[in-house]
Amino acid sequence: MLVNIIFGLSFSFMNSSNTILTRTKSFFAEIGDMTLFAGRFFREVFSPPFEFKELLRQCYNMGNRSLLLVGVTGFILGLVFTLQSRPTLLQFGAQSWMASMVSLSIVREIGPVVIALICAGRIGSGIGAELGSMRVTEQIDAMEVSGTNPFKYLVVTRIVATTLMLPLLIIMGDAIALLGSALIENLKGDVSFLLYFNQVFDALKFSDIIPATVKSVFFGFAIGLVGCYKGYYCSKGTVGVGEASNSAVVYISMLLFVIDFIAVFVTDIFF
């Protein structure tokens, strides 16, 4: 009886360690493939022909169609953050620090990360699903057969568009979050908008804005890259499209936190 239990336990241990090993291997293989995909992007982005019209269309699609979502998210972020912080600051009589605290937190960290995560869901999964469905319905093959480089037309334009649009969306989202914060301070603390924004601009320095903007460029690149990679190599029919869209969001979210950590680490050294 005891021998059976020991055999059973060791068998299930071996099974699960094999599964972990296989998953780890496929995870790193995927990271490798993604790196090659990024390498191909850098080779193709600087070589003609340039698809400017499609790039503009993608910028418009990603930027314009995300405005409302980013705006609402930013506004609520500012409202909630200020409402939650007020009682604590009041306890210490540090209410006048509200504007500088909120602006530094939002511009340096919370704004870029939250808006990038929102865009990972909105833009990253959209790219994954769109390219995935184009792959399974042979539209990408049709493009290739018609003598057009689908990587340049579909992938390069989307990655460049997310890289350009995300910093703009984040700047806009940060500004709206500060507006939401100012509104709460105005309603609850009798602080005028002018005074609030004076305090904000006093607190913010270029050393806060520049690293955050550079970071958001990398966030945009990561969203475009992973979304395109997952969609472009999608297989297994409509199930594959769902998987591509879903796993794009998962990978992008993980990658955003890794990029964020590296960015904070580097900023800490240089600023």
Added chain:
Amino acid sequence: MNSEKNKPVLELKNLHKSFGDNHVLKGFNLKLFKGENLVVMGKSGSGKSVMVKCLVGLIQPDSGSITIKDEDIIKMGHKELDILRTEIGFLFQGSALYDSMTVRENLEFPLRRHKDKIENFQGTEILVKEALENVGLADAIDLMPAELSGGMQRRVALARALILKPKIIMYDEPTTGLDPITAKEIILLMRNIQKKYNTSSLIITHDVDCARVISNRMILLVDGINYAEGTFQELSNSKDPQVQAFFKN
């Protein structure tokens, strides 16, 4: 027949392709001559689509040679292949229309990139209208692919495949998924287009009616090789049970 006519526009020699342990093509050979309608018939999963995708460079074969207009496409770089592809029209099994674009934009897409290929180019509008009139869908120009029926989508895809006036057209299961009447319309359309533009056509199908109406010559693809070759008449009268299996109702 003169020597020019005897020279194939497309030739495939000893083509092999495997996916893991699945050896799909085991030395397939094919020659397509100018102005000819060649039908390749085989069961589902016999490797017909793999073969035709190898021909346009979408799948890399394991070994063998593919010569189109005297050039081996396997040795070609991406740019040369893209140029050659403008001389080949390809009709996909599922039409593969770009669903984010209107019918007009679908047809303009290859044109805008390769208008230098068209003699006496007078603007995309004229060519798009001409291509749609050829397939009897001039009124659908501003519709989205999702607004079209399966048969209409196949016609638009055919118009798109023809818009650069290719010398060779490849049809991958042109009648699959269509009702018998629409399938017949598509077959007649293919025949008319071949007559009008004198194109060489390679038709991949398992539809016997399609093969009967359109083929000048047929190849039966069985177990990855050319199992039998001849006209529709010759093959349909064959005593070989494997060949007969294709023609029985």
